[in-house]
Amino acid sequence: MRSRLLDAASALFRVHGLAGTSIGAIAAAADAFPSQITYYFRTKEALFVEAACRDALRLAERAEKAAARARTPAAYVRALVDGIMRGDGLAPFVEALTLARRRPDLAPQIARTIERLHVEGARAYAGEMARRGWLTRRPADLSARRFWAIALGIALEGQATGRSAAEMSAAMREALGEMASAEPAGATAPPLRLVAASAPPSAKPA
């Protein structure tokens, strides 16, 4: 029942958001009584956070599985990033993180989920690099923390401004830069350059 409630809640929250979804609607979708929701989760907000955390961990796991089939470091990063950004999948987790700022009772579950994303991400990354003999630019734990900070920032910006999943994926890959290389010779860091005072940034002025 607990898992059925989470599945029903997750589907409704994804479409209607936290404010637009009632306990009654979740109960109806799961063929349950509203009292069963309060029995298992106490509040709608706690159910929302639990569903968002569970979905974020599943999203990460699926993305890692898809990336494991990639043949080059660039394809690996692309598969990982595409998987994370697919179908606005991080949006509920971003909303849960914002919610937790005003609801300290919900923060521990968020903190545990971020820790798991970091630890499991680092383990998967280190495993893949070792298995293929690829060279990595940073220790695996730093790579994972950096990956998730950029993912959350890009998802937050992108969903606020109506970007597509493909646009968010491109922006995230740009921000990540090269993470790993198949061979030392191909592993050039971005070159250091002098900036001319007169050179305008290539973005258009607002």
Added chain:
Amino acid sequence: MRSRLLDAASALFRVHGLAGTSIGAIAAAADAFPSQITYYFRTKEALFVEAACRDALRLAERAEKAAARARTPAAYVRALVDGIMRGDGLAPFVEALTLARRRPDLAPQIARTIERLHVEGARAYAGEMARRGWLTRRPADLSARRFWAIALGIALEGQATGRSAAEMSAAMREALGEMASAEPAGATAPPLRLVAASAPPSAKPA
């Protein structure tokens, strides 16, 4: 009056959040009538987004001014990042970005603000690098986009898990890595390394 309403709203939203602040309370704090708020801003949400966007731009400007006094590239990045993370200053902007996902009418102002943060950030960064003759790892516009994606991700994670401003600043500097160098010899990119399959990530397992 418009500016006085924004100041009063900004102070109240910062303490009580969007949901915990009423139009009546903002009017009282600004010595105004509630009808003046709806006249200038139409809704509380629109006022919230405008105040959050204005404050984010000011926060960025102040951080750039503080960073301009730094004597080394590392001190420059530290001053910039400390300034952005100070006093949970990005929190209302993060909440505004989350809100805009369900309120497309508020998205254009958010998009314009992100664009201004990128363009003005790139201009300030390029100007500082050129003035000092420092070498930079990436073009200024990419540096600015990357800086803000990481800042928003770290702020979102940090405020959800109750991190201090100092902890968020350290996490952001770790994710940024080296942005610039005073001299080519000191400008080493993170070395490429092989990961041993048995090497555990240094983070503790959950």
